[in-house]
Each structure stands twice: as C-alpha cells, then as structure tokens.
Amino acid sequence: MKIIYSIIFALLITHTSFAQDYSDKITLVIHGGAGTITRANMTPEKEKAYREVLNTALQNGYAILKKGGTSLQAVEATIMVMENSPLFNAGKGAVFTHEGKNEMDAAIMEGNTLKAGAIAGVTTIKNPIKGAIAVMEKSPHVMMAGKGADQFAKEQGLEIVDPSYFYTEARYKALQKALKEEKVELDHTENKKDEIKKSPKTGYQKEEDLIFTEGKKFGTVGCVALDKFGNLTAGTSTGGMTNKKYGRVGDAPIIGAGTYANNVTCAVSATGHGEFFIRSVVAYDISSLMEYKGLSVKDAADEVVMKKLVDRGGEGGVIALDRNGNIAMPFNSEGMYRGYIKDGKSEVMIYKDEKR
Template sequence: MKTLYSVFLAVLVYMPVSAQDYSDKITLAIHGGAGTITRANMTPEKEKAYKEVLNTALQTGYQVLKKGGTSVQAVEATIKVMEDSPLFNAGKGAVFTNEGKNELDASIMEGKTLKAGTIAGVTTIKNPISTAIAVMEKSPHVMMAGKGAETFAKEQGLEIVDPSYFYTESRFKALQRAKEEEKTELDHNAKEEKEVKKGPKTGALEENELIFTEGKKFGTVGCVALDKFGNLAAGTSTGGMTNKRYGRIGDAPIIGAGTYANNATCAVSATGHGEFFIRSVVAYDISALMEYKGMSLKDAAHEVVMKKLVERGGEGGIIALDRHGNVAMPFNSEGMYRGFIKNDGKSEILIYKD
C-alpha cells in the first residue's frame, strides 16, 4: 500500500501542469517620445491630436491581446499605428538625415525565448517593426542593415514604398534649419514656423521657438506587452536624429540599449538621446537589477533612468512591464508621451511630468 501511495505521489509530481492563464493580467504600455514637452509649449489642438493617436495605438494592441494574440503580435500592431502617423518620428513622420533621406531603425525582442530581431538604416520599408519581427522569426540573424534589410523585407512580402512616402514638410523644414545652424538636432528639436530670433551673444535660436508647439522632443516610439500566456515582448521604432550623418545608428535597434525583454524580469522600450542609452545599456540594466539584485520593476527603472542616466548626462525615458502586469514609465525630461491599458480595457494617456 505504501508503495502504491508513493507511485501515486510521483505521478502527481511529474504530471504536466497546464500553462497558467494570464488573461486577467494582460497589459500594454507605449511611448511616443520624451523631451521638453510642457503645457506652456503645447496647443490644445496638438495635444488632442497626440492623445487620439496614442489612444488608437493602445486600443489596437489591446484588441490583439484580448482576442488571445501574442505579445509580439500586439507590439507590432500597436507600433504600426504610430509608424503610420506623421506626428511621431517613426515611419511616415521620420526626420531627415543630412543627405535629405529618411533612415529608419526598429527592433523587437521576445521575453519567452530571448529571441530578437532588428533593422537599421532602411529607407523603403513602410513599417520597420514588421521587418524586425521577420528577422527574428524567419532568419538566423538578429540584425540587418541598409539594402540587405530591404532585400530581406521584399523577399518576405512586406510592404515596400518609394522613399518619398516618408516626406513631411515640417520634418524637411527642421532639416533646413538644422543645416543653417550647423548642428545636429534631436528628433523634434526644431523651431517654430515663425520669424527666427537670434540670441544676443551666440546667435542661437531661442529655446522656446520650436517647430512643433510641444517643444523639443527626443523621438522614437515603443511598446511593451504582456499576453494571456504570460509572455512579454518589447518593440521600438525610430527615424533617429535630424541632420544625422555617416550612417549614424542610435539605441532603438540595439538590443539591451533601447529594447529588451525577458519573462524572468521585464520588457523595456526606451526613448531619448541614443548615445547615452547605448553607453549605459539602459534596457538591459533595468532587467539586470531585477535579476541580480532582486529589485522591483519600479525601483530598478527609477535607479537607471533617474539616477544613473542623469549622472551620465543622458536625457529621456522608458516604458517597462513585468510578468505581473506592473508598469513603470520614468523619464528625466520635462515630459514624455506615454500610456498604458490593462485587462479592463481602460486606457490612461499621459504627457506632462505633473
């Protein structure tokens, strides 16, 4: 009898356990850039426009999760909404390089497998995030760049467009001003479309004269998601820097810097001055603090963005999500377009620091 009981216990222990259902924890968070975004610099019309697109993005990703889709599928659907909007520096609204081109970068990472896909410096792919996912799922590689990435996208049947598709007048004017000033401008860091005033000493454009009324903005859009299977994913997409040269690549397509996801810890997407995020390996650092120090998502994100990054002179922010549905969205700039949506379908969209 004792032997039978032991066998019964052994069977119970080694029986496969059905996967835990995380349907009540599905969560999705997004960002659309951080920077000098204040109420004083924002018009009601512009604020309304941004909030409408951000809400559409959140609801689009939420529907994917609610219907049982994966976190990767939700990230893709969400980011495509922002890539298709000229309001953001990704896809249609991408900024111009010094040569007058739009060069796009994107990345995706899956928390369950730690697989990732990224593309950089592409000029003809309508939705870079979709190609990044194809790199992850349909190639043995992690990163592809330039013409090679575009050839791969064509082979995968992804939508290719003429480079003129990405043109927006406001971004082109930002490039002209940047060239006139002989300096590199970060994302929306352009000046208002009105008479330019010169500073009394340096001749520099005044801080409050910005082409978009929300103010200076470090571009990039991103999304993190948790699906009903308990899997995390993070994705990021950007047009990079206005007036960038020499094939410059920022943090968005670099796994561990602008994007990272690990089911054991968190999913992270960053926005800000890319060079600092690369040097600080921001996205992975948050995950590492959780894994090795046992820190909570909130504490780890705060430590990296509000302390380490600030000490190193970096500006920007991140969105992060853990497997329990906890969300963190710290930023050290004056504002950050951000939002999240939980299982109940109610979205919250925030812009300003207060």
C-alpha cells in the same frame, strides 16, 4: 510500452495543471518619445491629435490581447499605428538625415524565447517594426542594416514604398533649419517657446509652424506587452536624429540598449539621447537589477533612468513591464508621450505633472 505512455500522459497532465493563465494580467504600455514637452510648447489642437493617436495605438494592441493574441502581435499592431502617423519620429513621420533621406531603425524582442530582430538605416520599408520581426522570425540573424535589410524585407513580402512616402513638410523644414545652423539636432529636445520667439535663426513665425520647431521631440515610439500566456514582448521604432551623418545608428535597434525583453524580469523600450542609452545599456541594466538584486520593475527603472542616466548626462525615459503586469514609466526630461491599458482601463499622458 504502456508504462511509458502512462508516464508521458501523467507529465502532460501535470504540466497542464500547473500552466498559469495570465488573462487577468494582460497589459500594454506605449511611449511616443521624450523631451522638452511642456504645455507652453503645445497647442490644444496638437495635444488632442497626440492623445487620439496614442489612445488608438493602445486600443488596437489591447484588442489583440483580449482576443487571446500574443504580446508579439499586440506590439506589432500598436507600433504600426504610431509608425503610420506623421506626428511621431518613426515610419511616416521619420526625420531627415544630412543627405535628405529618411533612415529608420527598429527592434523587437520576445521574453519567452529571448529571440530578437533588428534593422537599421532602412529607407523603403513602410513599417520598420515588421522588418525587425521578419529578421527575428525568418533569418538566423539578429540585426540587418541598410540596403541588405531593405532587400531582405522585400524578399519576405513586406510592404515596400518609394522613399518619397516618408516625406513630410515639417520634417523637411526641420532639416533645412538644422543645415542652416550647421549642427545636429536631436529629436528629443528643443528650445522652449519663448526662446524660439526670441531667436532670429528659427525661421518660424506662425503658431502652426512653432509646434514643428519642436519636431526634435517627436521621438522614438515603443511598446511593451504582456499576454494571457504570461509572455512579454518589447518593440521600438525610430527615424533617428535630424541631420544625422555617417550612417549613425541610435539605441532603438540595439538589443539591451533601447529594447529588451525577458520573461524572468521585464520588457523595456527606451526613448532619449541614444548615445547615452547605448553606453549605459539601459534596457538590460534594468533587467539585470531585477534579476540579480531582486529590485521591482519600478525601482530598477528609476535607478537607471533617474539616477544613473542623470549622473552621466543622459536625457530620456523608458517604459517597462514585468510578468505580473506591474508598470514603470520614468523619464528625466520635461515630458514623455506615454500611455497604458490594463483591466480595460486606459490612460494617456504627456506632461511631467500627469501622474498615474
């Protein structure tokens, strides 16, 4: 018996001695949507507002990592900041469906366990990312949708709100505009400023209203993080598509399309034209290129976003992070709200000409 105990003790000591501390590599990356985001379409006041919220999200998540928290905890806290802001198409700022409702999707995935959770078409969960985490941690399932997902969240004690909580005047105006034009408007692209001024269909005259005709760009929010334990997590949350019909679900809650994490490769959160991201299984494709072809996270992300997606007509971008803290943030649209924090240094970017 003493021999057995000695062997067990030796194994524990060996495991501990080889356990790697990633404290010097902790990193957090975020995005707040991609699309035709240009300086010509942005007022100084709105740009300042976006940068402030993005920076707050970064700082909140990084503070958790610095205190020894997990990447899951950091991703949750970071995304909640953006879900609670009306500036982004997630949570409070979610766009309206054809029926005048706010239907939200979210997903989470852990890189160390490959466990994942997702919700789709929910209408009463204040912070959809918490609903996705609840599905992952407290159910045997990966995805729940509609009334069932809302009911499950309520049973788990998550904060439930009346659907009116998600109402914003800007989003409602965008729906009315879309209904009038009888077409579906994606939340990732919009007319350029000069085109809007020339168009008699917009119904927007004032400068402060103009920014909200760009509401289509207030897209999906996401976060990827690496903690001191060397574990990656990816999370994504969205309000979907303005004027969407028939229970449409995009790529954000689809594991492997808009959200994916694997400690062996990387963590990915995507934003863009969801149908193309689903067909191309974008997030998993980036991971696969790293695993099977040995590409770096940057080369893999560029291959998928800047080549494959472009060839297939898909617009958008991703944030990706590997276990060594290497970051990739490619996008093939005119802009993407994005930022990262590493070694205590943070940077927030919006336009294409802003480089890391």
